[in-house]
Amino acid sequence: xxxxxxxxxxxxxxxxxxxxxxxxxxxxxxxxxxxxxxxxxxxxxxxxxxxxxxxxxxxxxxxxxxxxxxxxxxxxxxxxxxxxxxxxxxxxxxxxxxxxxxxxxxxxxxxxxxxxxxxxxxxxxxxxxxxxxxxxxxxxxxxxxxxxxxxxxxxxxxxxxxxxxxxxxxxxxxxxxxxxxxxxxxxxxxxxxxxxxxxxxxxxxxxxxxxxxxxxxxxxxxxxxxxxxxxxxxxxxxxxxxxxxxxxxxxxxxxxxxxxxxxxxxxxxxxxxxxxxxxxxxxxxxxxxxxxxxxxxxxxxx
Amino acid sequence: xxxxxxxxxxxxxxxxxxxxxxxxxxxxxxxxxxxxxxxxxxxxxxxxxxxxxxxxxxxxxxxxxxxxxxxxxxxxxxxxxxxxxxxxxxxxxxxxxxxxxxxxxxxxxxxxxxxxxxxxxxxxxxxxxxxxxxxxxxxxxxxxxxxxxxxxxxxxxxxxxxxxxxxxxxxxxxxxxxxxxxxxxxxxxxxxxxxxxxxxxxxxxxxxxxxxxxxxxxxxxxxxxxxxxxxxxxxxxxxxxxxxxxxxxxxxxxxxxxxxxxxxxxxxxxxxxxxxxxxxxxxxxxxxxxxxxxxxxxxxxx
Numbered sequence: 001x002x003x004x005x006x007x008x009x010x011x012x013x014x015x016x017x018x019x020x021x022x023x024x025x026x027x028x029x030x031x032x033x034x035x036x037x038x039x040x041x042x043x044x045x046x047x048x049x050x051x052x053x054x055x056x057x058x059x060x061x062x063x064x065x066x067x068x069x070x071x072x073x074x075x076x077x078x079x080x081x082x083x084x085x086x087x088x089x090x091x092x093x094x095x096x097x098x099x100x101x102x103x104x105x106x107x108x109x110x111x112x113x114x115x116x117x118x119x120x121x122x123x124x125x126x127x128x129x130x131x132x133x134x135x136x137x138x139x140x141x142x143x144x145x146x147x148x149x150x151x152x153x154x155x156x157x158x159x160x161x162x163x164x165x166x167x168x169x170x171x172x173x174x175x176x177x178x179x180x181x182x183x184x185x186x187x188x189x190x191x192x193x194x195x196x197x198x199x200x201x202x203x204x205x206x207x208x209x210x211x212x213x214x215x216x217x218x219x220x221x222x223x224x225x226x227x228x229x230x231x232x233x234x235x236x237x238x239x240x241x242x243x244x245x246x247x248x249x250x251x252x253x254x255x256x257x258x259x260x261x262x263x264x265x266x267x268x269x270x271x272x273x274x275x276x277x278x279x280x281x282x283x284x285x286x287x288x289x290x291x292x293x294x295x296x297x298x299x300x301x302x
Numbered sequence: 303x304x305x306x307x308x309x310x311x312x313x314x315x316x317x318x319x320x321x322x323x324x325x326x327x328x329x330x331x332x333x334x335x336x337x338x339x340x341x342x343x344x345x346x347x348x349x350x351x352x353x354x355x356x357x358x359x360x361x362x363x364x365x366x367x368x369x370x371x372x373x374x375x376x377x378x379x380x381x382x383x384x385x386x387x388x389x390x391x392x393x394x395x396x397x398x399x400x401x402x403x404x405x406x407x408x409x410x411x412x413x414x415x416x417x418x419x420x421x422x423x424x425x426x427x428x429x430x431x432x433x434x435x436x437x438x439x440x441x442x443x444x445x446x447x448x449x450x451x452x453x454x455x456x457x458x459x460x461x462x463x464x465x466x467x468x469x470x471x472x473x474x475x476x477x478x479x480x481x482x483x484x485x486x487x488x489x490x491x492x493x494x495x496x497x498x499x500x501x502x503x504x505x506x507x508x509x510x511x512x513x514x515x516x517x518x519x520x521x522x523x524x525x526x527x528x529x530x531x532x533x534x535x536x537x538x539x540x541x542x543x544x545x546x547x548x549x550x551x552x553x554x555x556x557x558x559x560x561x562x563x564x565x566x567x568x569x570x571x572x573x574x575x576x577x578x579x580x581x582x583x584x585x586x587x588x589x590x591x592x593x594x595x596x597x598x599x600x601x602x603x604x
Contacts, residue, residue: 089486185527185529186527218527219601219604220511220525220527220601220602221604222511222524222602225488225513225520229487256604259604262604263604298519299519299521300522300523301561302562302564302565
């Protein structure tokens, strides 16, 4: 079953206490797709890049089974660029540069065969673009998942609410859940958000794991305690992409299967942070992934 | 097997967004003992109180199987008093008053039969008092557990390290683990702390659960997402007391059994915060406790 992914394909310059990398491969759409491709081979990516984007990176995506026809290439345009510096403790970061470049003109027009996809992952973009994509789908997809951030709560509250109304699974962090709901307790926040449209809510808590809420109950996913995090960039997108790839591959969106998908996504994310950019994701094997899923089970079993 | 508990028996005045209670029953020794008494009936409490401490509260402890002969009662003395106000989000608190009163003269002298106990729980007190108690034990106890706080790292570093050297299980929070080890990653922090004396380290993360580290590996205990926390006071002590009561009762200090004890302690703590002071702990039944342990298993199973 096709999984359509909408997100950025970008360059990142990243500084962490473990080093600095310049203009490396990044973007939510990139991380989503690479992560999802560990489980699924029918992924259709929607994004926009400039002609500065390396051809071999598009080829590498295609080799992973990622359909890149939905990526608009702007001749003489420059790809979206983000530069950030992580704090000494890795628990926060400062944005140094955000150059929207071609992203400023992102006006997605999905290829015809994309519009029949059953799974849709909407990365953190303006709520208007997220709704525009939803409106281009022919039939009601089986699962629409959406990521967003507090920025849109501050500047586009009304359209954000309209977008949220149309999705099945919302993924945000704990502070965003509190801001969106006006509730401090995450249980109360989830209860409120589940009346706003989504049937499922995932609250991402970074080094503290993630929570899944649905009418079926609550699932608490641990984070794997790690000795070293070299670069946290893309961890949340890797988590989400892994989950969506697993769900689309299995065709099962039950609460029980979402739990399994969350652990697969968490396992992938725990590899992602071991190195800069996509470096570790490019080499993760199925066996390594299964080993880490087993570790996630071991550390919570009593 | 006897469990000796050393901690404060105190009065608390507590303000939370859900109300205010004045001069209610509190203290780490009180919470430890009440929690442990859910699993064990051979508990010996060491503390100091003034004659203002309610006789019926001592009787209530004795009815739970808590031996109170180790509590020194200072005639005309006043019991330790703490007043605090929790922030709106419950995630922090300000201390309004700390009146040490009789605690200032705490010079524990364990009754003879206390000195043969196999389990010893040292609450957060000066490292000197903690070591004084250890030195009074006749044989090497099977398990010495200790709680401490960042305050002692600031003002009594050397003697704190000496105390830590003598214990088997150290229980501190994430910030304290970082300060004690000088490591930000909790995995690296734990590795370092496990070379300082203890065989086991529990890192308490409040609303994010707890981590157990030992040479056998890592265990990640979830926190139960709660809709309402009325009063967090004593939750950490309830957790520790429940764990120690369970371990002493089963006589098994293996890593596997510690995991079970941590979940029992977590379950008790999740009840503790439902009401002020000991109010909820007084009424928790074995069936309720088992139900919540089952919930802890459900929320992490995938």
